[in-house]
Amino acid sequence: MKTKTIIHLRNLILVTILGMSGCSIDPSYYSEVVPETFYDSQTSVWQRFNRPFTHWRWYVASDAARWNMQELGTDEMCLPTRGSDWYNGGVYQQYHYHQFTPQLGDLYNGWYGFSMGVALAWDTMEDIEEHVDFDALGFEPGIRESMKAQQQTLVAYFYKDGLDFFGGVPLYTTTQSEVKGRSTAAETFQFIDSLLDAAIPNLPIKSTLGGMETGSISQAAGAALKAQLYFNANAYIGEDKFTECAQICQDIISGKYGTYALANDWTNIFGFKNETCPEIIWTVPSENSKLETDGGYYSTMHHYNLKNYLGGIDAGANNGYCLTPSLKPSGSVYTEFKLGKPYAKFESADVRKQPYVYTGTEQYKGMFIVGKLVNPLDGGTCLGNREYNGEIITMVDQVAPFKKLGKDYQDVASLPSKISTAEENSGVRLMKRSPMPTYADRLLRYNPDVPIIRLTEIYYMLAECKMRAGDLTEAANLINQVRKRYFANGVDPNPVTAANLDKYRMLDEWMIEFLGEGRRRTDLIRWNAYTTENWWDHSATNDPNKNHFPVHETILSSNNLIKQNDGY
Structure with a gap:
């Protein structure tokens, strides 16, 4: 198990360890633990299952690099130079002015974050499927399928981030593969879609409103990821899939994938006992x-x-x-x-x-x-x-x-x-x-806990899909169902209406509701606003190449099959 992990994960994430030329790259053996002796209980299987989730927790809710990539360089957040503080070589000004370069440090973490997650998930499933006897360990029927589905969904999540940040990326289904170059954006999109199609039916369904969230992946979370993929399909691959997205969102709201409800008090979503908030679909414990x-x-x-x-x-x-x-x-x-x-x-x-x-x-x-x-x-x-x-x-x-x-x-x-x-x-x-x-x-x-997907996002995606289909009244109604919780007695002084709902009001509603939640760049790109609009101390570049980040130079130097994005 150690030998495979060291060799194949190193190849899969495609990164170079600095100073490698002066170090041995032979496998190292750290213990006598082997799969045949490690998987001796349900607890040990769950420990192995959870390893990719520890990486996911770090990547989506602790690693500032990913948040920087989604928030800095947008119209909602910045990191200004404060006297002698925070100049940091001008990197935060690079973000703000969209002066991205292959040397920008966060971009290494951006590529490493999603690709390492893919590697860990596939490696986990290979170990479990090869070495675990679920019947002998007394697992309930369906647990094996659920484990596999959750790892597939986790891979889909990581690849969706890679697609969002960089476009097409190398696609793997095993840690035993040879090193690959980049697939096209369309191929990456279809691969993510196929993973979710295979996984969603085998994911667990949340049947109790307000039931404890633990970070595991439910059917609603898998469906929401598919909705997100379709919601941004035009930006990703130039295809309009708002109709398909709308259907998934309506199914989630209607309870097809589990029992959820909008929170009446917004502090329940983010507060100290939010693991039982009925609105949360997926959260980092x-x-x-x-x-x-x-x-x-x-x-x-x-x-x-x-x-x-x-x-x-x-x-x-x-x-x-x-x-x-x-x-x-x-x-x-x-x-x-x-x-x-x-x-x-x-x-x-x-x-x-x-x-x-x-x-x-x-x-x-x-x-x-x-x-x-x-x-x-x-x-x-x-x-x-x-x-x-x-x-x-x-x-x-x-x-x-x-x-x-x-x-x-x-x-x-x-x-x-x-x-x-x-x-x-x-x-x-x-x-x-x-x-x-x-x-x-x-x-x-x-x-x-840190909410990653919540029901409000489903309402807003459906609202935007309705808006794009010309149903402005229903779009406004969906947004107002959320907005009313922020005002005394539900009296909103400035509700969304068919008359005031346009591109800018929709973008404002996304910003107000999801401020600081690490998604703003994606919303701006979907509306073709990230490179074409001005905001504070930022003039539009009008360069569509900036809708993708460059691949970090360390990633490129580790694998000559990976090509740089256009414009860099």
Whole structure:
């Protein structure tokens, strides 16, 4: 088992270990454990089964590279240079201006992340199918088929990410294969589709509303992945499959693939006991001190001293990510572009649009770190230690060097607002996935699971499909069924209507609902907006090649069968 894993996984993920020329590449044997002795209980089989899922947990909810690829360079999130902090060789400005290169470090993780997941899943199934006697170990009928289906679905998920980021990729069905070059985008699409077709009938169905989510893959999750594939088919392969997507979404909503319902309280989706939220279809499990996952990237998102606002919780942060600004240095809203301005796009009456405060007993309110950071419950403050050293920080929906007024700049009108001109308080911060408790409830930290697929996405996909088919009334109705939970007594001051639903309103609704959930780039590309639209400090490149990232140079150097994407 060790020999096969070392040799064939190395080939499958197609990466070069730096410095390999000076090292032995002969297989190493680390123990006497072999398949015949390892698979002696159901527990050992499940341990082997779960190995690809540990990689998946890291890739989708802990690895910042994947999140960066989906969020930075879009109209909703940025990582600006704050004085001497966060220039980092200009990589975050490269993202923002779509100046992608094969040397951009995150792109290595992007390729490694999906391809390693494929390798681990196939290797797991080969071991289990070859060496496990399910009957002898007392497994219930159907478990073997369910295990195989879940691994197939996991492969489909990873390959769908590869298709989304890079286009066609090498396609494998075994770890015993010779090294391959890239398949076409159409071949990759069809392969993913066939995997899901084979897997979905054998996936388990969730029959209890609000039943515990554990990270395993249900029929609804498999169907949702197929819907996502069809939803973006035009961007992936130039074929319109919105009608097929709409049917899958309707089937999910109607309960064909299991029992789910929209949550009435949005904090149940992301809160400290969200594993029983009826809306969640697939989630990354997380539990303090056991399976810790920070899907909100607290350390990069938040101010160095936000921990004191949270009652002194032991949570260090580096003051990086923020929402792209809605306001000019003067305080007026940007009107020069339609996309972006996320904080301003939330209605004032929206219960999410208030400062985040943990109110105790696993409850909280608000989704943003914004305004003067004085905790209204215990008086905890967040003090500056850069431009605003010793002052209580006021997070603003602007990016500008206000502290240089009267020095380098004579008036507000002359202040620049660029990704290179931020201060420590520039930009609203997001506290959504993996919300933080206060010090008093510090043992709850990391208890929120990280939602990957939820029923709201199904409603919104169906709405967009209806919109594209010309049924604007039904599209608006579907979106409004979700929006009403964010307003007192369900009274929405600005509901979606057939009259106001267009490309920009639809993109705004996706942004508002899924802000920071690692999908924005895909939505923009589907609407042909990623390379053709302007937003804050970003001018359209009008280069369709930018809809794919370049393949990292390390990946190319590891396998000369892999060709670089056009335009790079």
